[in-house]
Amino acid sequence: MxxxxxxxxxxxxxxxxxxxxxxxxxxxxxxxxxxxxxxxxxxxxxxxxxxxxxxxxxxxxxxxxxxxxxxxxxxxxxxxxxxxxxxxxxxxxxxxxxxxxxxxxxxxxxxxxxxxxxxxxxxxxxxxxxxxxxxxxxxxxxxxxxxxxxxxxxxxxxxxxVSSTRIRRLIREGRVAEAARLLGRPYSMTGKVIRGDGRGRGLGFPTANLSIDHPRKLLPADGVYAMWAEMDGARFPAVMNIGVRPSFRAGRAIEVHLLDFRDTVYGATVSGKLVEKIREEKQFDHPEALSEQIAQDIARARALLHP
Incomplete structure (x- = not known):
């Protein structure tokens, strides 16, 4: 073309x-x-x-x-x-x-x-x-x-x-599985991995912090999502959290945990294909409770991505 x-x-x-x-x-x-x-x-x-x-x-x-x-x-x-x-x-x-x-x-x-x-x-x-x-x-x-x-x-x-306006509303509401039906494919967002604060690694679940590559790209509602992450020609099951991270009061971020992947990927470009929202973002009183919830999120994501 x-x-x-x-x-x-x-x-x-x-x-x-x-x-x-x-x-x-x-x-x-x-x-x-x-x-x-x-x-x-x-x-x-x-x-x-x-x-x-x-x-x-x-x-x-x-x-x-x-x-x-x-x-x-x-x-x-x-x-x-x-x-x-x-x-x-x-x-x-x-x-x-x-x-x-x-x-x-x-x-x-x-x-x-x-x-x-x-x-x-x-x-x-x-x-x-x-x-x-x-x-x-x-x-x-x-x-x-x-x-x-x-x-x-x-x-x-x-x-x-089917219209762009209708699909935007679904994305803003976090209804990415419904949006995918109207798009004919999962909704995707691409960004570069930037250095974060290391909290995910400290909890035992290292994350890639994404900086989205276009300032007017529509982001989904805050929450936790199952997704496929594509990087350097490979595809990985993943969990994404987007939001303000209320447990840490650390500001808004997009964090992606690649399942069964431990390498450092700073500077890499990651394209995420959103499959389904798992839950809303919520605050936890102590790190152990958050770690337990993340483990449940990962189990749910595996079930969604490998039914």
């Missing part, structure tokens, strides 16, 4: 089939749209194109309500490549881009910039200044400029549409 960071750098494409959106999460609903893009691309012997934005448009249009991210740019690239997309164009979203109305966006970006032959969107997609454009208006533009428009209905799971 080719990555383009400015529309002026986009080469001439053969029969482009384009989809537009933030694609935060690349969830099951997004994947339905991407399947239709690939299908139409195959019929035309053309080029599949995802047109997305960096940063998230809300950080420019309404920064006070901008969402935290399910997927960073790096994560989106990896996921879109796995879905067989040929070209991903990351349009820089700035004040100038925000000022484009729906018609200007279609003419400057879809027609003059990409030369779209077909555009595939979700039925509830909106675009242009003030979200003034929608599927109906896009079809009128398609008739004017000569491109086809196809709207993919929202995917319904458990009686509600």
């Amino acid at each position: 080719k990555i383009i960071d400015h529309i002026d750098s986009l080469p001439s494409l053969d029969h482009p089939v384009v989809t537009v959106g933030t694609y935060d999460g690349v969830h099951l609903g997004h994947q339905e749209i991407l399947r239709e893009v690939r299908r139409k691309t195959k019929v035309r012997n053309g080029t599949s194109v995802v047109l997305t934005f960096e940063p998230h448009p809300q950080t420019v249009v309404a920064p006070e309500s901008a969402p935290f991210l399910l997927t960073t740019k790096t994560e989106r690239i990896a996921l879109l490549e796995k879905k067989g997309i040929d070209e991903t164009l990351f349009l820089p979203f700035d004040a100038e881009m925000a000022r484009l109305d729906a018609g200007e966006f279609v003419r400057k970006i879809l027609v003059d910039g990409i030369g779209a032959e077909a555009v595939v969107l979700g039925t509830n997609h909106a675009f242009g200044r003030g979200r003034s454009g929608n599927v109906r208006s896009l079809k009128r533009f398609g008739e004017q400029f000569g491109f086809e428009v196809d709207a993919v209905p929202s995917l319904i799971v458990d009686g509600a549409p």
Whole structure:
């Protein structure tokens, strides 16, 4: 997959089939749209194109309500490549881009910039200044400029549409197993191992303290989670604690205990795939009680990860 960071750098494409959106999460609903893009691309012997934005448009249009991210740019690239997309164009979203109305966006970006032959969107997609454009208006533009428009209905799971907003809410509530069903994979977060205070090692359960690699990455609710940790091409069962560590009043941290692993990993990059929340974070009166609880957490994590 080719990555383009400015529309002026986009080469001439053969029969482009384009989809537009933030694609935060690349969830099951997004994947339905991407399947239709690939299908139409195959019929035309053309080029599949995802047109997305960096940063998230809300950080420019309404920064006070901008969402935290399910997927960073790096994560989106990896996921879109796995879905067989040929070209991903990351349009820089700035004040100038925000000022484009729906018609200007279609003419400057879809027609003059990409030369779209077909555009595939979700039925509830909106675009242009003030979200003034929608599927109906896009079809009128398609008739004017000569491109086809196809709207993919929202995917319904458990009686509600799959959406990035819905998944963010689940993650914020710690309901990572439910979020995984809508993402089509476990929720992941990546960070570098930094030096901690050594309390976990003192308790007999050494931990890797993670510094997450993106300031706007969405973190799950505080608590203890079973997860898979990927590091240097290997995968380890693990337990993660995220929170303020009330037993020590030591401040907020993300601590990962890799099961059956004792090496020092400072500076390593760890990607965690969250499987299920085990319990809430809680305070213990003495270290022995905390050690006993951690042992129970590890046993629970093993049962979840190796059913």
